[in-house]
Amino acid sequence: xxxxxxxRGYYGDFGGAYIPEMLYPNVEELRQKYQAIIDDEHFQAEFxxxxxxxxxxxxxxxxxxxxxxKYGANIFLKREDLNHTGAHKINNTIGQxxxxxxxxxxxxxxxxxxxxxxxxxxTVCALRGLxxxxxxxxVDIKRQAPNVARMKMLxxxxxxxxxxxxxxxxxxxxxxxxxxxxxxxxxxxxGSVVGPHPYPDMVAQFQSIISFETKKQLKEQTGSELADYxxxxxxxxxxxxxxxxxxxxxxxxxxxxxxAAGKGVSSGFSAATTTLGKEGVLHGSRSILMQTDDxxxxxxxxxxxxxxxxGIGPQHAHLFKTGRGLYASITDDEALLAGRLLTQYEGIxxxxxxxHAIAYLEKMTFKGGENVVICLSGRGDKDMETYMKYFxx
Amino acid sequence: MNRLQKLFEKKPTGLLSIYxxxxxxxxxxxxxxxETLEKCGxxxxxxxxxYSDPVADGPVIQAxxxxxxxxxxxxxxxxxxxxxxxxxxxIPILLMGYVNVMLQYGVESFCEKCKEVGVDGCIIPDLxxxxxxxxxxxxxxxxxxxxxxxxxxxxxxxxxRKIDGLSNAFIYLVSSSATTGSNLSVSGSAxxxxxxxxxxxxxxxxxxxxxxxxxxxxxxxxxxxxxxxIGSAFVKALDQNNLDQSIQxxxxxxxx
Numbered sequence: 001x002x003x004x005x006x007x008r009g010y011y012g013d014f015g016g017a018y019i020p021e022m023l024y025p026n027v028e029e030l031r032q033k034y035q036a037i038i039d040d041e042h043f044q045a046e047f048x049x050x051x052x053x054x055x056x057x058x059x060x061x062x063x064x065x066x067x068x069x070k071y072g073a074n075i076f077l078k079r080e081d082l083n084h085t086g087a088h089k090i091n092n093t094i095g096q097x098x099x100x101x102x103x104x105x106x107x108x109x110x111x112x113x114x115x116x117x118x119x120x121x122x123t124v125c126a127l128r129g130l131x132x133x134x135x136x137x138x139v140d141i142k143r144q145a146p147n148v149a150r151m152k153m154l155x156x157x158x159x160x161x162x163x164x165x166x167x168x169x170x171x172x173x174x175x176x177x178x179x180x181x182x183x184x185x186x187x188x189x190x191g192s193v194v195g196p197h198p199y200p201d202m203v204a205q206f207q208s209i210i211s212f213e214t215k216k217q218l219k220e221q222t223g224s225e226l227a228d229y230x231x232x233x234x235x236x237x238x239x240x241x242x243x244x245x246x247x248x249x250x251x252x253x254x255x256x257x258x259x260a261a262g263k264g265v266s267s268g269f270s271a272a273t274t275t276l277g278k279e280g281v282l283h284g285s286r287s288i289l290m291q292t293d294d295x296x297x298x299x300x301x302x303x304x305x306x307x308x309x310x311g312i313g314p315q316h317a318h319l320f321k322t323g324r325g326l327y328a329s330i331t332d333d334e335a336l337l338a339g340r341l342l343t344q345y346e347g348i349x350x351x352x353x354x355x356h357a358i359a360y361l362e363k364m365t366f367k368g369g370e371n372v373v374i375c376l377s378g379r380g381d382k383d384m385e386t387y388m389k390y391f392x393x
Numbered sequence: 394m395n396r397l398q399k400l401f402e403k404k405p406t407g408l409l410s411i412y413x414x415x416x417x418x419x420x421x422x423x424x425x426x427x428e429t430l431e432k433c434g435x436x437x438x439x440x441x442x443x444y445s446d447p448v449a450d451g452p453v454i455q456a457x458x459x460x461x462x463x464x465x466x467x468x469x470x471x472x473x474x475x476x477x478x479x480x481x482x483x484i485p486i487l488l489m490g491y492v493n494v495m496l497q498y499g500v501e502s503f504c505e506k507c508k509e510v511g512v513d514g515c516i517i518p519d520l521x522x523x524x525x526x527x528x529x530x531x532x533x534x535x536x537x538x539x540x541x542x543x544x545x546x547x548x549x550x551x552x553x554r555k556i557d558g559l560s561n562a563f564i565y566l567v568s569s570s571a572t573t574g575s576n577l578s579v580s581g582s583a584x585x586x587x588x589x590x591x592x593x594x595x596x597x598x599x600x601x602x603x604x605x606x607x608x609x610x611x612x613x614x615x616x617x618x619x620x621x622x623i624g625s626a627f628v629k630a631l632d633q634n635n636l637d638q639s640i641q642x643x644x645x646x647x648x649x
Contacts, residue, residue, distance in 0.1 A: 008523070018492055020449040020518040021543035022570060024552075163455050164445060176448040183547050183570045281493040281519070282446070294467035295497030296445040 003248045003315070003324055009197030012321065014288075014314035017196035018281045022180040026188070027284075029103065031198045037102045038095075038205060050094050051209060054127070055084045057091075059210075061217035061373070066345040073366040076227070077376045078214050080239065081350065087378030088207060088239045089120035093189055095206030097124040100187035107131045107186045111175040113140055113168035113235075114305030115147025116378060117191030122156035132156040135174040137167035140305060147382065165299045168309055172283050192236025193313030196284030200241075200313045207242025214373055215246055222371055229364070231256045232375040233356040234327070235271070235307035237316045239377035244325070254326065257316065258356045260302030261329035271300035272329040273312045274320050282310065287317040303332035303386060304352035306378070334359040336390050339380060351378030352386060395513040395537050397437060397485035397562045401598050401619065405436070408620025409611065409647050410600060411627050412439040412489060414457040415474070416466030418633035423474045426631075427482045429640045434648030435484065436620065439516060440475075442468050442490035449518045451574030453625040468498045472506045479511035487541065489516040500529055504536040514539030514562055522552075526559065541565050544599075546586045553593065560597040566590060566618060568603045574625030575604050587617035608646050 051057040080088040112118030118134040125132035164170040215225040232240035247253040262270035277288040289311035290298040319325035338359035443458035539562035601614035602622030614621035632639035
């Protein structure tokens with residue numbers, strides 16, 4: 001079974017490039033050039049140097065001892081929360097900004113939900129001196145004021161998406177419209193493993209550093225580069241794809257992706273895409289998305305803005321459909337409680353997104369001695385207000 | 394041969410095509426607008442079936458789509474509204490919308506229903522050429538539907554040739570790199586682009602759309618193509634309290 005992209009840009013039934021002709025030249029240019037650019041040794045040297053000296057990689061693989069005792073397995077946390085800007089998002093933006101430079105682009109656009117990808121994009125634009133425009137839903141701008149301020153301080157222009165539901169999917173639409181209107185000098189840095197081919201593959205490759213390092217670290221710490229389980233949360237799915245990437249062909253490793261159930265899968269306020277969604281096309285690729293019978297995209301809900309997306313990347317849809325990955329979901333309440341649990345057991349305040357993956361430990365049963373890796377995709381600073389409200393801190 | 398192909402077979406000039414969103418301004422206005430536009434001299438129509446995430450569209454068509462969806466417009470409702478279309482309206486009709494809505498309806502059912510109500514073709518901006526050719530072309534052809542492709546100033550000559558080969562009615566020439574509803578200035582670069590396309594001697598006629606809003610831009614477009622397509626400017630001009638009159642007032646500038 002091939003779990004990776006084929007020459008047509010598909011993962012099994014999913015993927016492709018469902019884009020209007022106005023976007024075709026941009027996407028086609030990327031499609032033709034991305035792999036050669038990424039494979040170039042100078043590109044790799046520059047990418048790796050920035051990941052090391054600027055982002056602070058490799059991120060530690062930390063054996064969480066008290067958590068391990070509680071659950072009866074060896075639980076390792078891949079500490080993406082320790083990266084510069086506080087999450088895994090920067091791995092991708094570093095890669096894409098270097099790629100944009102190779103393509104001769106002068107202007108960068110991005111979409112953002114909670115603001116993490118927007119901050120990561122604004123950061124690399126400041127680093128390389130490129131103009132940066134970030135689209136963000138009007139609703140999210142109000143909910144995420146500190147990240148809006150960070151982007152502005154980094155010199156980015158933050159544009160409110162006022163169409164549709166005024167959240168992440170609409171910010172993505174607006175970024176695509178910007179790209180249509182600025183086809184020559186602009187590169188669009190998509191923040192997840194979504195969008196038309198080659199984005200899902202390109203972003204997955206940039207994020208694959210997570211599992212690349214994990215394998216080496218597991219080998220050092222356990223003697224084997226393979227774990228029994230690898231867990232990650234999924235919105236669009238970029239940290240999960242980075243965490244799974246180098247384990248995908250190791251079929252003994254169980255891949256577990258955790259979606260946001262929101263207030264409950266059947267509550268009408270959920271983002272559990274594989275449970276609630278159907279196959280269709282969103283943001284340029286064929287995947288699984290939450291939609292009405294008429295094919296209108298349904299607005300999802302999750303307490304964590306990073307998981308509040310009505311689709312998943314096409315490679316995830318393929319891993320789900322083929323059964324290679326297990327896709328489960330965790331509610332808002334379960335995630336918040338797991339966030340506090342990790343904080344009080346290990347002294348690590350996780351992003352609520354990552355807390356969804358931690359929460360899934362409650363649903364697992366272990367014989368004892370299994371090695372479990374969880375991608376701790378981001379830190380919880382941005383979520384303190386939500387934690388404060390929930391726990392009356 | 395469908396109505397659209399028959400229309401273009403005569404090598405017409407100065408064609409005027411109007412786009413509007415089904416179910417806007419009011420849910421049941423769809424057929425009324427088609428009848429009035431035909432009376433006012435429109436040569437063919439594009440009826441948009443709305444989608445929640447229309448990335449190729451500017452603010453006017455986005456807003457009309459949202460209002461139509463909020464009023465309860467779906468593809469099933471639209472086909473129901475169009476069931477007596479051909480008792481009233483003789484000019485060619487295209488449906489225009491995004492691929493996901495068509496996929497959820499089912500491509501075969503969609504094409505079958507189009508034929509049944511008398512629709513002549515489709516414009517699905519985010520349906521890629523490869524997927525059309527490999528998966529859907531035979532179904533479209535089985536039901537006599539023309540699929541209309543878009544060409545932009547950035548589309549390569551090689552790709553335009555390929556589109557020309559796959560087209561059987563007209564090619565939709567997008568006037569500039571923009572979403573719908575931007576203003577066309579038929580300046581040096583736009584004319585150079587239109588001239589470049591004319592010199593290619595395509596077998597398929599072309600229509601120019603995006604940014605056509607008044608008599609001047611319409612006439613400028615007609616110099617380079619079989620005609621022009623107006624969308625956002627028409628949708629903006631619709632007055633729900635005085636629908637017929639607002640359509641007549643809009644059309645008189647072109648066909649007065």
